[in-house]
Amino acid sequence: MRVRLLPPAMAKIINHSLSNPKVEVAGLLIGVEDGGVVEIWDAVTGTQTGSSGFVVLSEEVMAKVAEFLHDNKIPLYIVGWYHSHPSLGLFLSPIDIRTQITYQALYPNAVALVIDPSRYTGSKRISDSLFKVFRIGANGEVIELPVTFGAGTRKLLESTLIGLTTTSLFQSEAYNMPTSKPFKIISNFLLYGLRTEGVKRDE
Ligand SMILES: [Zn+2]
DSSP, X not given: OEEEEOHHHHHHHHHHHHHSTTSOOEEEEEEEEETTEEEXXXXXXXXXXXXXXXXXXXXXXXXXXXXXXXXXXXXXXXXXXXXEOTTTOSOOOHHHHXXXXXXXXXXXXXXXXXXXXXXHHTTOOOOGGGEEEEEEOTTXXXXXXXXXXXXXXXXXXXXXXXXHHGGGGGOOTXXXXXXXXXXXXXXXXXXXXXXXXXXXXXX
């Protein structure tokens, strides 16, 4: 199983983790599965409780997001979750493993993305060391999944449009983020032609 991360999802996850760089933040990954590849098109969040070493997404977030996707006729679904490990490194803790097992029970191919925002702050560059994506194997082992970054033009535009549609799902009382920020970051991605360093790209 492989993972393809599209820019709107990446931009929102980075932006969210930087909105509170000393506290763990979490959200859901939205996408589709396409021939053994889990494509993460978008990321959303909602009410949560977090500290420097812990985060829990409120249980109602998943239902709210599923309802939003359905009501807005967005042909994507929840393909996993993300959370930040501020300066902690990229791994799944025992609690993360339990959380991931519950996601995989709901959606067998669910993935867990972990991001360390401190690895973006200085460089403002996307690199392999910024995040990792995991799932739990049949014997309970943590498997790191290969990730590619980017997509062809059509998917890039479609995911950007959907990413703008779901921006309201970031207006949670859990933290304050100006509405314009994700728009700005996504448009920066497009303007700079998804120029990245150290990250594999494919069409
Ligand atoms: Zn964790």
